[in-house]
Amino acid sequence: xxxxxxDPETFKGGHPAAVYDHxxxxxxxxxxxxxxxxxxxxVTRYQDVYDIGRNAAVFSSSPTIMIQDPAAGAGGLSGExxxxxxxxxxxxxxxxxxxxxxxxxxxxxxxxxRIKALATRIVDxxxxxx
Numbered sequence: 360x361x362x363x364x365x366d367p368e369t370f371k372g373g374h375p376a377a378v379y380d381h382x383x384x385x386x387x388x389x390x391x392x393x394x395x396x397x398x399x400x401x402v403t404r405y406q407d408v409y410d411i412g413r414n415a416a417v418f419s420s421s422p423t424i425m426i427q428d429p430a431a432g433a434g435g436l437s438g439e440x441x442x443x444x445x446x447x448x449x450x451x452x453x454x455x456x457x458x459x460x461x462x463x464x465x466x467x468x469x470x471x472x473r474i475k476a477l478a479t480r481i482v483d484x485x486x487x488x489x
Contacts, residue, residue: 364391364401365426379403399426415447 360381369375382389387404402408411418423445443454460466 362389362391365393393426396426419447420445420451421447 360378362378362382363369364378369378382401383403387402387407389401389403390398391401392398402411421441441450443451446454
């Protein structure tokens with residue numbers, strides 16, 4: 360099976376379940392080459408993903424979780440401007456504690472109308488492009 364998780368065509372019809380099923384069955388830890396980049400590991404087994412997510416000393420989110428590494432000096436990805444997704448404990452934990460109450464089911468419900476409106480506007484803006 361040809362696996363290209365970087366090609367938008369792979370996702371044109373939605374998530375490529377057949378590719379995921381193949382990876383899970385045949386290569387649950389799969390090395391994916393990346394043109395003009397260092398490549399990345401695609402990990403599909405639940406327990407592996409779970410374990411990786413709890414071992415920041417070995418599997419760090421810093422400096423980035425992005426597949427294509429940002430250009431040197433790209434704004435917002437280092438130092439005081441680093442996004443939470445690209446932080447490891449204890450920094451990530453302290454920021455998460457600050458905002459977690461706003462994203463529990465009760466408070467998050469208040470955002471539902473706005474999120475639906477934004478999502479509809481975004482989809483409508485690109486739907487005609489295929």
